[in-house]
Amino acid sequence: MRIKDFVFARKVSEAYSHLKENGESAYLLAGGTSTFFVKSKTQKVAIDISRLPIKGISKKRKTFKIGALTTIDEILNYKESGWVLNKVALRFVNQQMRNISTIGGNISRVFYWSDFPVVLLALDGKLKITDSKTRNVNISETFKTMSAHKDAFKNSILEFIEIPQLVSDMGFGYSKERRTSGAFSSATTAAFVKINKGMIKDARLALGAVVPFPVRLFDIEKELMGKQADISTVEKINYDSLDKIKFVPRENMTLDYCRHLIKVKIKDVICEALNQAIGGGK
Amino acid sequence: MKKISFLLNGEKKEFEIDPNERLLGLLRRNGYKGTKYGCLEGACGTCTVIMDGKAVDSCMVFAFQAEGREITTIESLDKENEPHEIQKALIEEGAVQCGYCTPGIVLSAKAMFDENPTPDDETIKIQMDGNFCRCTGYEKIWSAMKKISAKHRGDKK
Numbered sequence: 175m176r177i178k179d180f181v182f183a184r185k186v187s188e189a190y191s192h193l194k195e196n197g198e199s200a201y202l203l204a205g206g207t208s209t210f211f212v213k214s215k216t217q218k219v220a221i222d223i224s225r226l227p228i229k230g231i232s233k234k235r236k237t238f239k240i241g242a243l244t245t246i247d248e249i250l251n252y253k254e255s256g257w258v259l260n261k262v263a264l265r266f267v268n269q270q271m272r273n274i275s276t277i278g279g280n281i282s283r284v285f286y287w288s289d290f291p292v293v294l295l296a297l298d299g300k301l302k303i304t305d306s307k308t309r310n311v312n313i314s315e316t317f318k319t320m321s322a323h324k325d326a327f328k329n330s331i332l333e334f335i336e337i338p339q340l341v342s343d344m345g346f347g348y349s350k351e352r353r354t355s356g357a358f359s360s361a362t363t364a365a366f367v368k369i370n371k372g373m374i375k376d377a378r379l380a381l382g383a384v385v386p387f388p389v390r391l392f393d394i395e396k397e398l399m400g401k402q403a404d405i406s407t408v409e410k411i412n413y414d415s416l417d418k419i420k421f422v423p424r425e426n427m428t429l430d431y432c433r434h435l436i437k438v439k440i441k442d443v444i445c446e447a448l449n450q451a452i453g454g455g456k
Numbered sequence: 457m458k459k460i461s462f463l464l465n466g467e468k469k470e471f472e473i474d475p476n477e478r479l480l481g482l483l484r485r486n487g488y489k490g491t492k493y494g495c496l497e498g499a500c501g502t503c504t505v506i507m508d509g510k511a512v513d514s515c516m517v518f519a520f521q522a523e524g525r526e527i528t529t530i531e532s533l534d535k536e537n538e539p540h541e542i543q544k545a546l547i548e549e550g551a552v553q554c555g556y557c558t559p560g561i562v563l564s565a566k567a568m569f570d571e572n573p574t575p576d577d578e579t580i581k582i583q584m585d586g587n588f589c590r591c592t593g594y595e596k597i598w599s600a601m602k603k604i605s606a607k608h609r610g611d612k613k
Contacts, residue, residue, distance in 0.1 A: 177476045180458070180520045207498060207516050220475070222521060247510070250582075268586030269564065271498055273510035274517065355585060356499055 175209055177201070178217035184225050186304055189331055192221045202331065204243050205274040208283045228278075228333045240335045242278025249277060256339035258346040262293050265350045277335060281313075282326045284387065286422070287358035291317065292382035293348060295390055296364035297337045305330035314390060340450070343369050347446030349439045351383075353425055359383040360424035361435055365443040369403040369451045379440065384421050384432055391415070394440065403452060408444050413437050460523040464488075465532035473519040479505065480514035482522075483529060490530035490559045494588075501587035504560035505529050511567040511586070528566070530559035541607075542566060545600040553591035561587045565601055573608040580605065 178199075183189035193200045201218035203209065209220075229243035231252050238257060240249070250263035250272060259277075266272050266289060280290040281301075291313075299313040320326050340346055344367070351361040362382035368375045377398040382388040393415030401407040416433060423432035461470040473482055480503045483491045491514055494502030498516040505514045506528035533540045539547070542565045546552050551561075561584070568575055568583040575583065580601045589597060 177518065180475050180518070182523065203518075203521075206518055206521055209518075210497060210516070220518065220520070222523075224521065264582070267498070268501070269583050270501055270504060270511050270513045270586040271516070274507075274512045 175201075175212045175214045176217045177209070177220045180220040180222060182222045182225065186226055186228065186331055186333060189221055189223050189226060190304065190306075192219075193329055193331070196221070202282070202325075204276045205245070205279050207271060207275050208279055208285075211285055212283060223331070229276075233339060236339045236341060237336050238339055240277055240337070242282075242332045242334060243276050244278075246272040246275050246277065246280075254339075256341055256344075258297075258340055258348075259290075259293065259337070261346075261348050262289050262350075265289070265352075268356045278332050281335070282332055284317075284320060284326060286383055286386065286424075287362075288382065288388070289350060289359060289362060291388045292362045292380045293364045294335065294337065295380035295388055296366045296378045297346070298366070298378060300336040301332060302334040302336070303327055303330050303332055308333070317388060320387065343375075343451055345369075345447035345449065345451030345453075347443030347448075347450070349443050349446075351435065351439065358424075360427065361432070361439055362388075363436070363439040363443045365440075365447040367398070367403070367444065367447040367451050369448070372403055374398045374401050374403050374407065374448075377444075379444070381419075381436065381440075383424060384427075384436060385419060386422055389419065391440070393418075398444070403448050405445065405448075408441050408448070411440070411444075413440075458520070460520055462522045462524060463526040465528055471519070475518075475520060477519045478515055479517040479519050479522055479527070482519040483514060483527075488529045488531055490534075492556060492559060494557075494560075499588070500557070500560075501564060502557050502560045504563045504587065506563055506567050509567060509570065511564040511583075513586070528563065530563060533562065533566075540566070541604055542569070542600070545604050546597065549596045549600040549603065551592050551596035551600045557587060557589045557591075561589065561597060565604075568601075569604060569608070574605050575601070576605070577602060 196219045199219045201220050203220045204224045229241040232239050246263045246266045249259045284291050294313045301311050347365040349363045350359045361384045364380045366378045377395045379391040421432050457472045492502040494500035496515045498513045503514045504511050508525050542562050564587050
C-alpha cells in the first residue's frame with residue numbers, strides 16, 4: 175500500500191472530518207505497522223491520529239477502560255489487580271513493536287494473526303466508536319460483520335475499549351502458538367470463566383489464527399455452563415462442533431495436526447482460566 | 457514532497473520527504489548511516505532508533521510520523537575516545553563481532569536504561585527481544601546489560 179499524502183489530527187472531530195473529506199483514500203494510522211500488510215490498489219492519505227487524547231488505561235468500578243491509542247508496551251507494564259492483558263502483550267512480537275503498536279490498531283485491522291481480537295472476544299469487550307455520533311458496541315456483534323484485512327470501523331473512529339476487571343471467581347486463559355518468539359501466531363486461543371459455588375456459571379472461548387477470522391466457540395461454551403469447575407469437566411468436552419469450523423492450518427501444519435493442536439490448546443486455556451477462578455481471580 | 461521537522465539528536469532539523477518514505481530511508485539519505493538496513497519488516501531491530509524515549513524500528517515508521525517528535529540515533533553517542541557505558545560494556549563482555557546489529561542493540565539498551573537504570577534479568581530479556589544478533593548468541597549481550605544494571609545498583613561484584 176502506498177501513502178500519497180498525510181495529515182495530522184489532534185481531536186477526534188478533526189480526524190472524523192479528514193475521514194469524510196478523503197473518502198476511499200482515507201487511512202487512519204497511529205502506530206502505522208499494519209500498512210505493511212494492507213493491500214490496496216488506491217494510494218492513501220494517511221490520517222495520523224497518534225496525537226489524539228485517547229490513550230492510557232483507567233479503572234472504573236469493575237472495568238478497565240483502555241484508550242485505542244494505548245501502546246502494547248503500556249498494556250504490558252500496567253499493574254492492577256484483575257488486569258490480564260499483560261499476558262497477551264508479553265507475547266506480542268518484540269519490544270520495538272510493543273512500543274509503537276496500539277491496541278486500537280490491532281482491533282481495527284484484523285489479520286489472522288492478530289492477538290487482541292481473540293482475547294477481547296473471550297473477555298466480551300465493549301467498544302466506543304465515533305462517526306457522526308458516538309456509540310457503544312459489543313465486540314462479538316461488531317466482528318459478526320467484519321472480515322480480515324479490512325478496516326473494521328470504516329468511516330468511524332475507535333476511541334475506547336472496555337474489559338472486565340477479573341475479580342474472585344473469574345479466570346482467564348491465553349495461548350499463542352508461534353514458531354519463534356517474534357513470529358506471527360499460528361494458533362491463538364483464549365478463555366474466560368466465571369464460577370459460583372464450584373460450578374461454571376459463565377464461559378467464553380475464542381479462537382484465532384487457524385481460522386480466517388477470530389470466532390467464539392459457542393457450542394463448547396454451552397457444554398461447560400453449569401458443570402463442575404474442575405478438570406473432569408474439561409476432560410469430557412465433546413469437540414465434534416469443531417468439525418463445523420473451516421480451519422486454515424498455518425506454518426505447514428496438516429489439517430489433522432491443526433485440529434489436534436486446537437483441542438489441546440482449548441483444554442489448556444480452560445484449565446488456566448479455571449485454576450485462576452478457583453484461586454480467587456489473582 | 458512535503459516538509460517536516462523534528463528534534464534529531466537534540467537539534468531541530470527540517471526535512472523534505474516523500475509521504476511514503478520510511479524514517480530509516482530519511483535518516484540514511486541525510487547521512488545518519490549508523491542506522492542500518494536489515495529485514496525491513498520490524499523483526500531484526502538493526503534499524504532501531506529512539507523516538508520520544510522508546511526504541512522503535514525506523515523501517516516500520518513513516519518519516520512523517522516523526523513530525524514534532526524527538527529522535528535519537530547512534531550518532532548521538534559519537535564522542536571520540538569516550539564510548540558510552542553501554543558501548544564500553546559490550547566491548548568488555550566480547551558482545552560485538554561483525555558489529556552490524558550493534559547500533560540497534562546500543563539504542564535499545566539506552567532506551568531501557570534511560571527508563572529504568574536497574575532492570576532485572578527478566579526485564580533485560582523482554583526489552584532486548586527485538587534485536588537479532590547472528591554472531592554472539594546473545595549471552596554476552598545480556599551479560600553486558602546485567603553488568604551495567606549491577607553497576608547502577610552499586611553492586612561491588
